[in-house]
Every structure is written in structure tokens, then in C-alpha cells.
Amino acid sequence: MRNSWKIFSLFCLAGAILLVAVPQIWIVVSAFRQDGGAFTIQLRQGEMMLVSEDVQRFIPRTDGQEDITLERPDGFAASVSNKGDNRIVFKTSEPLTIDPSSAGSRLVLNSDNASFVVEQTVPMSIFGTPTAPVFEARPVDGAVEITHAARSFIRFHDRALSFSFGNFKEFLSRSVYLEAIKNSLIVTIASTVLASIVAVPLAWLVARYSFYGRSMLIALITMASISPPFLGAYVWRMLLGSNGLLTAALGLDWTIVGLHGVIWVIIWLIYPLIFLMSLDSFSSIDPTLRESALNLGATRRRAFFNVEIPTSLPGVLTGLYMAAMAAFSDFGTPFIISLDLVILPKLVYTQFLNETGGNVSIASTGSIIMLIIAMMFLAMQRVVLAGRSFASVTSRKSELDRPGTALKWLIYGFGAIVIGFAFTPHVFVAITSFLEWRAGTVTTVMTLANYSTLFTEQLNAVWVSLSTAFAATMLCMVFGLSIAYVIVRKRFRIIGPALNGLVMTPYIIPGTVFAIGFILAFNQGPIVLTGTWFILVLSYFVRMLPFSLKTSEAALYQIHPAVEDAAMSLGATPVRVFLGIVVPMMLSGAITGLTLVFLHSATELSSTILLYRPPWTPMSAVIFQNTISPGANFGYAAAMSVLMMVILYVPLAYITCSRKKTLV
Amino acid sequence: MLTKEDLGMTRKQNPSSNGLSVSLEALEICFGKFQALHATDLNIRDGEFFTLLGPSGCGKTTLLRCLAGFIKPKRGRILFDDKDVSQIEPWDRGIGFVFQNYALWPTKTIARNVAYGLEMRKEDKATIERKVRETLELVELEHAADKYPGELSGGMQQRAALARAVIIDPPLLLFDEPLSNLDAKLRVKLRRDIRALQSRLGLTAVYVTHDQEEALDISDRIAVMHQGRVAQIGTPREIYETPVSTRVADFVGKATFLRGHAVSADAFQLDSGAIIQGAMTFQTSPANGRVLFSRPETISIVAPGEGDIDGVVHEVSYLGNLTRYVVTTGCGQNILVEARCVAQQGDRVGIRFSEMKVFDDLPDTKMQEEDL
Numbered sequence A: 001m002r003n004s005w006k007i008f009s010l011f012c013l014a015g016a017i018l019l020v021a022v023p024q025i026w027i028v029v030s031a032f033r034q035d036g037g038a039f040t041i042q043l044r045q046g047e048m049m050l051v052s053e054d055v056q057r058f059i060p061r062t063d064g065q066e067d068i069t070l071e072r073p074d075g076f077a078a079s080v081s082n083k084g085d086n087r088i089v090f091k092t093s094e095p096l097t098i099d100p101s102s103a104g105s106r107l108v109l110n111s112d113n114a115s116f117v118v119e120q121t122v123p124m125s126i127f128g129t130p131t132a133p134v135f136e137a138r139p140v141d142g143a144v145e146i147t148h149a150a151r152s153f154i155r156f157h158d159r160a161l162s163f164s165f166g167n168f169k170e171f172l173s174r175s176v177y178l179e180a181i182k183n184s185l186i187v188t189i190a191s192t193v194l195a196s197i198v199a200v201p202l203a204w205l206v207a208r209y210s211f212y213g214r215s216m217l218i219a220l221i222t223m224a225s226i227s228p229p230f231l232g233a234y235v236w237r238m239l240l241g242s243n244g245l246l247t248a249a250l251g252l253d254w255t256i257v258g259l260h261g262v263i264w265v266i267i268w269l270i271y272p273l274i275f276l277m278s279l280d281s282f283s284s285i286d287p288t289l290r291e292s293a294l295n296l297g298a299t300r301r302r303a304f305f306n307v308e309i310p311t312s313l314p315g316v317l318t319g320l321y322m323a324a325m326a327a328f329s330d331f332g333t334p335f336i337i338s339l340d341l342v343i344l345p346k347l348v349y350t351q352f353l354n355e356t357g358g359n360v361s362i363a364s365t366g367s368i369i370m371l372i373i374a375m376m377f378l379a380m381q382r383v384v385l386a387g388r389s390f391a392s393v394t395s396r397k398s399e400l401d402r403p404g405t406a407l408k409w410l411i412y413g414f415g416a417i418v419i420g421f422a423f424t425p426h427v428f429v430a431i432t433s434f435l436e437w438r439a440g441t442v443t444t445v446m447t448l449a450n451y452s453t454l455f456t457e458q459l460n461a462v463w464v465s466l467s468t469a470f471a472a473t474m475l476c477m478v479f480g481l482s483i484a485y486v487i488v489r490k491r492f493r494i495i496g497p498a499l500n501g502l503v504m505t506p507y508i509i510p511g512t513v514f515a516i517g518f519i520l521a522f523n524q525g526p527i528v529l530t531g532t533w534f535i536l537v538l539s540y541f542v543r544m545l546p547f548s549l550k551t552s553e554a555a556l557y558q559i560h561p562a563v564e565d566a567a568m569s570l571g572a573t574p575v576r577v578f579l580g581i582v583v584p585m586m587l588s589g590a591i592t593g594l595t596l597v598f599l600h601s602a603t604e605l606s607s608t609i610l611l612y613r614p615p616w617t618p619m620s621a622v623i624f625q626n627t628i629s630p631g632a633n634f635g636y637a638a639a640m641s642v643l644m645m646v647i648l649y650v651p652l653a654y655i656t657c658s659r660k661k662t663l664v
Numbered sequence B: 001m002l003t004k005e006d007l008g009m010t011r012k013q014n015p016s017s018n019g020l021s022v023s024l025e026a027l028e029i030c031f032g033k034f035q036a037l038h039a040t041d042l043n044i045r046d047g048e049f050f051t052l053l054g055p056s057g058c059g060k061t062t063l064l065r066c067l068a069g070f071i072k073p074k075r076g077r078i079l080f081d082d083k084d085v086s087q088i089e090p091w092d093r094g095i096g097f098v099f100q101n102y103a104l105w106p107t108k109t110i111a112r113n114v115a116y117g118l119e120m121r122k123e124d125k126a127t128i129e130r131k132v133r134e135t136l137e138l139v140e141l142e143h144a145a146d147k148y149p150g151e152l153s154g155g156m157q158q159r160a161a162l163a164r165a166v167i168i169d170p171p172l173l174l175f176d177e178p179l180s181n182l183d184a185k186l187r188v189k190l191r192r193d194i195r196a197l198q199s200r201l202g203l204t205a206v207y208v209t210h211d212q213e214e215a216l217d218i219s220d221r222i223a224v225m226h227q228g229r230v231a232q233i234g235t236p237r238e239i240y241e242t243p244v245s246t247r248v249a250d251f252v253g254k255a256t257f258l259r260g261h262a263v264s265a266d267a268f269q270l271d272s273g274a275i276i277q278g279a280m281t282f283q284t285s286p287a288n289g290r291v292l293f294s295r296p297e298t299i300s301i302v303a304p305g306e307g308d309i310d311g312v313v314h315e316v317s318y319l320g321n322l323t324r325y326v327v328t329t330g331c332g333q334n335i336l337v338e339a340r341c342v343a344q345q346g347d348r349v350g351i352r353f354s355e356m357k358v359f360d361d362l363p364d365t366k367m368q369e370e371d372l
């Protein structure tokens, strides 16, 4: 009886190690492993030359028609000599043997420290014979003689992995990677700063003043906080891109495509987070604090800077951190705004999915760089907060002031602007979902075809989205509640903190990085999950568990332990006490968090896009694919977005209403 | 679930009672290195209303939670009717517990709260319904059956908590400061209700409080606790009138302590030199006597020169049924007097002691602030 919680904790700990620690370890391992590099030669009419665009890690020493020699920084050398009659001899500084797995156009040649995969590609010619091109190997004392087609490309790729810092060196020296880091930082910092300039003053005004439509404004911004993230980018590009609807109408020679566009779109995505967190902490300032400061003779402005700012800073900073993380890991916006823009999540994504060239290592290296940057954001937040006391929990609600006329119109104007920009995509998408699309451009013909296609062809995507999000929410509920109970009530000495640390880790892992870890860990070996329904569920579950855990903990802190003792003294065993008494009490507090888990799971994109494989294609992936593929029917994506909004906003309306009830 | 028979609780020492007797044998409780209860022996009789009284942090709750099984003792035994229950889990003990903060479940109605213990015992629906109704009538809450705890006042919530605890017919009922969150008037009424209910059901009660007035009012016997030890066990009268130490004397009721030394078996010389004569008892022997103790209502105010010592009335507070005076003697010692007489602030008066006890040392609190 006493031990069942301990056994459960150990089970959770094992699960957390498997689902959180192991994938991250895989990323680290893969980032520190580098393959031996590659080069390609071209053969044509008996002549041989090195393809200079595809030389990795090797440095060409001589490049003649008869002989090509290359050397690697570690001293390993390779040479190819042209013997004529469609024969070449490949020789390295170590003796080579032909691996028995060689077959067809793929040879595997091994030496002590290298393992070359040699592949021949024969350019298609219209009059080409359908017979398979010649490609054979024969050992010639330590070297290998290869017979090849008359016209061919032959790629030599040393796939032997070695431990090295090479990936990091490459990442931090190649300009395209540095550019990605720079752009990511610019986007993150600029959009967070600009969003907070919008959100923090508005939150302060809303926290202080009562005006008609106040709760409506809060509800709308709450809605904006979970809109499908990639829609904004597409709609803004359609309106303001080169030849966009608005730019064309106004005759502007200007385009949103570029870094500034990414920042603009992300501002309207993340400001609700800052607004809501700031509003929470501005409203929970104990009014007596400010009043006593005023009574002690502080001017209003001094009271604001000395009392209100410091006490509400923790909440505001948490909002800023969450917003910065959202901006930093946003994958959809830069992808849609501009294909040319290099930025970390996009770079990592393309490097990872790019099968040729062995770039998984670079993707892992990029993931680690992203993780380090994310941790730096967290560290910055902690450093600013260190040594500050948290806002005192209010015992009585602040009285809201009535604003003067000028101030009132300022609030309305301000509110209208932020709501307007945040919902432009929604309105636009709703309209286009009823319009016909031809060859990738919108027409003014009204139609319901988008919806009928949706309901006839793609209900599967709806089902995948809802079922994965729902399953993840249920898992979050079960484990969020029980792990919170273990951490808060049982306080096991080592297991408790370890479990807490592991479960909270995904909070700082960007979605792209998380997905790469999952794929590396679960596409081979004992547990194969890639491409299944389960990997989506598990990734949503593990990524959302921190939120569920925090809300469950907060709910549990409201429950006095005597409540459990009372049930126990009446004959209930600890398990019955937990299930029959504690869970129902916690649920009423944790339900808001769980609803958000569901909504975020249903709209998640950055890890989904790497993890999903048909037929398990969720709505977010369908919308995304229909949005980025050129000439695709966006009306169809729009119809699905409208359906998604319905799915999102109905539960959200429910929790906002019920929250209002509990506040009264 | 163990039954009462399993626990050997059927053999009653007192046939008219539904309770059980509780014995602690050298019971010790520790939280890590900190010893919350030092080796304690205690016998609580069947059907008795027994109170644990002491300042905050002295270990009352800890001892009570140990009786309920929430805390396991480090050493020693707990016997319920001669049956060792020390290692039995709380859900198998079948005793009632009433908490300071009521600990009602806000997600259940009052009726469902009260029914819980019977549901755990898998009683049938009709029995549960009947017993819930009866028990709610017992605490005069029949009208609130379908309300939620949040809709009731504090006093009603505590009555509901009481109903929830007694519905399972516990032979032993434990109370942890059940009234301290209520206002003064309600406290007095509700404690009399609790006492009446306990007598009527004939069960044993262990009641924890830091309010000495409450303890004196309703207890059969009281154990005064201090820093994890029992300082004295006795009836309310014994505790109040013949405290065994200055600590008990100081904690229970008001008192005057005067420094000095005993000169004989019936004379005590104050530090100021004045000698007080009369019948007095000693904690150990006259040779060790250092502190003279007297209750305010046993001291009377007389004309100057006619009492044991003279002083000036320093403070007067009118309490209605009597008046409380603080009289300051020549050497600055304060004497607390409660009497029905007329004296004004600043009057010079005589003080006469009638019941005196001489202790060996001052209580800790009085060592720092010697103003009373």
C-alpha cells in the first residue's frame, strides 16, 4: 500500500527517461558524430573530372584527367585513376576490401577506418538502352578496380562515423548557419520586444480600468492566443506580398516577404501570451500595496515604478519568456513567408529531411544550438527574477477605476488595433473558404466546394487531429494529476526531484528539436514508433505534460491534506482517497490547463510536420501542405482552418465562461 | 477492513459505554531527528472526555494523529482496549477524526460527505440513506443535506464534519482544535453540543485545544503538554487548583508569581523583604521554595495595613461580574486580583492571600517579562 506510489513514481521516472532523456541523448550523440565526407567524379567519353560542388571534408590535391587525389584533414587520402576502357581504380591510404553486401549500382568498400559507399548515377538519355548500366568491382592488391558505364557520375561517400567536434566547427563557421542563428535571434528579440510594447501597456490599462466590453476584449485576446499559427503568415503574404491583394490595390512596390514580415506576423501571434500573463499579474497586485505607497506620499508615478512594476515583474517576465520561446521555435511562419530566408527551425527541418548528404548530424548540431539558445532565454529570465519576491497573492480584488473620456477612447483604439491585426487572418480565411480557387489563385466565385471536399475526402485528417489531441490530453490528465501528487505530497527524496526535472524539460525544447530526438530514438532498435499514430500522441503528451503538471500542482496546493486524512479515517485506502477525493477536487482546477493541452495539441505544427506519416496526417499538416505547395487549392486549406477554429473556440468559450463563474 | 471484533474491541470494561480505552506505553514520535513526543505513558478511560491542552507547537496534533494512525510511532505502543494498534493503518482503525478546518469535500454535498464512511463499508443504499438522515438530525443539519460545504457557515460545516465522523459508530472520536476557526459565542455553544453528543453516544473522546477555558469547561480529565511531554494529568479542578509546576500554573488560568524564598513552612519572604505568612503548600520542600503562586480570585483587597502586604492600584478593568485589579507593591511586583469590591486607580490598598503554593522556579515566560 505504502509502496504503490513509489512503484508508480519509478514507472514514471523510467518513462520520462525513455521519452525525454533518451531522445535528447540521441541528438547529442548524433551531433558529435561525423561521417568521413564524400566526393563525386564525372566520367564522359573516357575523361574523368571531379565534381567540385560535391566535395565534403576532402580537400582535392591533384585534379587531372588521369588521376584525382584527395586528402582529409585527419591524413586519410584517397585517389582515383582512370585506366581507360571504362575502368577506374580507387585507392586509399588504407587497404580496401569489397563488402559482400555490394550489389547493383551500390558498392560497399571497407578499410580499417573508413566504409565507402560508392554509387553510380547514369544520366538518362532519351535514346538510352533500358539495360542496367555496368557497375562492377574487383580487388587489385589493396585497391579496387571499378568497371562503370561510359557516361556516369560516381559518388564516394565514407559513412564511417567518428566522434568529433567537426559538426560544431562547421556550424559555427559556415556563413549560412551563422546567418540562421543571427536571423533567429533577430526575429525572436525584435518580435518579443515589439509585442511587449503592444501587450504590456494594454494589459496594464485593462487591469486598472473598467469599461464597456472589457471582458469581451480579454476573451478575444484569449482566442487569439491559440489560433492556428501558420495561417497568419499565409494570409499576410497574400495581402501584402509582392503583387498581394493590398499591395496591388494600393499600387505599392513593397513586399512583406523577408525578415521584417516574419517579425510582423510573429508579433500578432505572441502578443496574446504576454498580454494574458501581464494581465494576470497586474490584477493580482494586492491593492493595499499601492494604496499604502500612495498614503506614504508617493506620487502616482513613483508608486507605479516602485511598487507595481516590481511586484508584477515575475508574471510579465514569464509571459515574455513564453512569447520568446514561441517566436524562436515558430517554424511555420518563416517557412511560408519566405523560402529563401534561413532561420534555425527551418534550417534544422530541411537539413533533417534532406536525405542525401548525411545531414542528420548537422540537424542535430543545429538542434543543440537551438537548445542552448532556449536555455539562455530561460537563464536570462531567471537572472532578472533572482532575489525578487513574487507578487503577493491578492486577498481582495482591486477596485477598477473609471477611465476619463480621452483615456477610454485610447483604450478602445488600442484594443481595436490589436484585435484587428490578430484576427485579420481569421476573417480573411473564413471569407476565402467560400471562394473558388483556380490554379493557385483566388477568384470571386462563391462556392461550397471547399467544404464538400473537406467532408468527403479529408475527414480522416479531422479524426487524426482530434483523436491524437484527445489521447494526449487524457494521458496528460492521468499523469499530470498523479505526478503532481507524487511531487507535492509524497516528496520522495531522489525520485521526486528527478521526476520533476525530467518532466519539465520539454518546456524548453523547441518542437523541431523535440521531434528530431523522437525520430532518432524511435526509428530503430527495440521501440519503433516513427510514422505511427502513437508517436504523435506521445509527442503531444510529453510536450504538454509540463503545463498539465503545473496546473495540477497549483490545484493540489489549494487542497488541504486534512481532506485526505478525513477520508482515510473513514476507511478509504490511499488509492481510493486519491481517486475518489483528491482527483475530483484537483480536476476542477486542472480542467483549464487540460483544455489548453487539447487546443495546443490540435494546432501543433513544428514537431508534427516532422513526425507525421500518411495515413496519420493531422489537420495542421494538411493545412500546412496545402498552404506551401505552389498552385495548391488554398480554399481547401481555408475550409479546414475554419473547421479547426470551430473545434478550438468552442471548448475555449466553455472554459472562459466557467472561469468567469468561479471568479464571481 | 478490520472489524471491531478483530481489534478485540468487544470486551467492554464499562458495559454501558460504546467507547474503548486507550493506553500509550512509552510512546515516542519523531520527525527525522526532531523528537515531537518524548516517551509518554497515558491511560484514557472508556467513555471519557479527555483533553490534550498546551501551547501551539507542543505536539498535541502529532499525538492525536498518531492515535488516528496517520503517523507511526518510533517506539512504544498504543493499545485500544488492550489490543496493540500501533502498526494498524488509519483506514483500518475505524475511529472518527474531526479537523480544525472541517476538511469537508467541496465536490460532494453534505449528505454525500456524511455518507462516505458508510459507502466505504459497503452498506446498502437504504441503510445509508436512513443513517445519514438520522445523523444529520443529530447535529440539526437535516435541512442542509443537499447543500455543498461552501454554502454553509463555519459552525454548520463543523457540525457536518462531526456527523461525518460519528456516522460510522466510532468507539473513539478525535478532535483537533475543532472550534478554533469559529467566533467566541458559537464556540461556547458548539463545545457544549459536542460534549452532550459524546455523552449520549457513550464514546471515548480525545480533544485537542490550546484554549484552557474550553478545556476546563468540557473535559473529564486534561493532560497539559509542553514541548513534547505531558506536564500534568488531572481533572480540570486538579489542574487549575493544584498545578504541579509553574508551567502548568502559568498556562492554565491567570496567576501571580512573586519571587523570594520560603523562610519556614508557613512564611515566605519576598525579594523586597516583606514577609507573607499563612498556610502554604510546597512543590518539593520549603528549603527549595523560590516562587510564591496565587490565583487572582483567592486574593482579596482590604484596607491598607490590614493585609499581608500593601500596594497601589495600578490598573482596573471592569469585567461585569467582577473587577480585575493589578496592584503594584512597594518593590515593583505586580499582583493580579479579581474581586467584587470598589477601589480606584491610584488607591493605596492592602492585599490578603488565602491560598498559596510555593514553587521552586519561575515558568519560562515569566523569566523574561516579570510584569504580572
Ligand SMILES: Nc1ncnc2c1ncn2[C@@H]1O[C@H](COP(=O)(O)OP(=O)(O)O)[C@@H](O)[C@H]1O
Pocket: B031, B034, B036, B054, B055, B056, B057, B058, B059, B060, B061, B062, B063
Ligand atoms: N510533518 C512534520 N515534520 C516535521 N516536523 C513536524 C511535522 N509536524 C509537526 N512537526 C513539529 O512537531 C512539533 C509539534 O507540532 P504539532 O503537533 O502540530 O503541535 P501542536 O498541534 O501542539 O500545535 C512542532 O514543532 C512542529 O514543527
Ligand SMILES: [Mg+2]
Pocket: B057, B060, B061, B062, B177
Ligand atoms: Mg495543532
